[in-house]
Amino acid sequence: MHRLSNPGLSRRDVLAAGAATLAGSAASRDALAQEGVNLDAAGTLEAPSQPFHDTVRLTVNGVIRELRLDTRTTLLDALREHLHLTGTKKGCDHGQCGACTVLVDGVRINACLTLALMHEGDDITTIEGLGTPENLHPMQAAFVRHDGYQCGYCTPGQICSAVAVLKEVDAGIPSHVTHDIAGAPALSDEELRERMSGNICRCGAYSNIIDAITEVAGTRA
C-alpha cells in the first residue's frame, strides 16, 4: 500500500471530517447520551471520549482465556499486551507485513487487522502454541536448519504462515500462479513464493525460507 509520510498533526480536522450531521430530537439525543454518544448543539456527532469495555472468551494455544477489553483492542494487542504472548510480532499494524500472522481455527490471518472481540469462541494458535524449545514444530526445526531468518523479527509470522500454506495447498486452494485452477495446485517454488508474499522479510531470508518450507512439504508427502 502506498502511504505518504504523516507528520504529527492535530487529529481535530479528521474528527470533523468523519462526523455525521444528524437531525436528532432531544429525546433521541438523551437516549444516545446514555450510551455514551454525544451530539453537539448543531446535532453533529461527537466521537465518544470514554472507552467502552466488553468481555471475550477465546482459546489460545489450547487454554481457555476470558478477557475484559477496551473494544478497540486488536487480537494482536490482546495476545501481546494482555496475554503476554510476545512471540507474535507487530511490524506495520496495517496488514502490510505479515509479522502478526496467527492461526484462527487453523486459518492464517493478520492479527493486527481484527478485533479481539470478533473472536468469541475461536481457537487461536500462535508461534508459542506450535512447538516449544524442547519440542519444536517441524516447520520451526526446518527454519533453524535452513537459516530461514537473520534478525528473526518476521519469523513467527513466517512460520505460522508456512504451516497454513501447506494446509491450503493440501485443501486444493489455488493461488495467483496456479496454472490450471480446475486441478490440484503443485508445490513448486513459484507457488510457495506467491503464497508467502504476505510475509515480508527485511533481512531478505526468502530463499532459505522457501528451502525450509520445501523440506517440510517433502517429508510430509
Add this chain to the structure above:
Amino acid sequence: MKPFSYERAASPAEAAAAAARRPGARFIAGGTNLLDLMKLQIEVPSHLIDVNGLALDTIEPTPEGGLRVGALVSNTALAADPRVRRDYALLTRALLAGASGQLRNKATTAGNLLQRTRCPYFYDTAQPCNKRRPGSGCAAIGGFTRQLGVIGTSDACIATHPSDMAVALRALDAVVETVQADGATRTIPMADFHRLPGETPHIETALQPGELITAVVLPRPLGGRHIYRKVRDRASYAFALVSVGAVVQPDGTGRVALGGVAHKPWRVEEAETELPRGARAVTERLLAGARPTRDNAFKVTLVERTLGSVLAEARG
C-alpha cells in the same frame, strides 16, 4: 482509534435497523479495510455492528442457474469454490490477484466491494481531500498521480477503486442484494453499484445509510475463456496499475472490464462490439474521453497492450 461501542448483530434485518438507529454506526465484517482506516482516524465510527455471526457465508445455486454468494463468504472460499473455478474462472483469478493469503482469508465479499475508493493523499490526514473532508480540496490533483484515475474523474477527485474482485463482478454482470433499515430488500446491478466521484466523491456507492449487503448473485455462466491480467509494480501483494478482466467467446465476441483506471470498475458495453477488431479499437471506445495526468498517461497505452495480450491468450 477513537472509542466505540460494539454489538454482535442477530439477523440481517436487525443489523440494518441497528445501523439506522445508531448515528455513527458501521458494520464490520473482515475488518481489513475498516480497522486500517480507523487506526489512522480516517474512519471514526462511534459504534460497530459485527455482522460475522449472521449466517451469510454460503454459496448456493439460484433457480436461474447462477450462484448466490453470501456477503460473508471469504475471498479465499469464493476463489476456491469448485463451481466458481469451473464456471466463473474470471472471478477466481481476480480474487487470487488481490492482497495476500492472510488478507483473503479474512476479507469478505461485501467488505471487498465496499473497501474505500482511495489514493495516497486520502491516507495522509495532513492533506486536503474531498473524500475524507468534503469541500477541503484534492491534494492529488497536481500532486503525485501515477496510480490514480484516467477516466470518469472529476475536478473534485481522481482516486481509483482498488478492488480486483469488483472488476470481475462487473464483467460478469453480478447483482448485489441488500436489506434496508425498514426490512425492505432490493437488488442493485454492479453497473449501478459504485459511483463516479462528480462533486460528491465521499459518496462511493448506491447504498443508503444502514443498508446491509446480504449477497452477491452471479447470473448463469457465460462460457468462453476467462482471463484476468493485473499489471503492478511487484509480482504479488500490490494494487493494480491497470487490470483487465475479460470473457472471450470462440467467435471473438466477449466482455471487458478494467481496474486501476477509474473511481469504479470500468466497463463500456458499446466498446465490446469492437472486440473482433482488436485491442486498439476496443481501447479507443473504452477510454474515449480519458483525462490522464502527465504521471499516468502511460495507463492508456498499458490498457491497450494488456488487452492485446489478453486477447492473444484467449485466441491461443
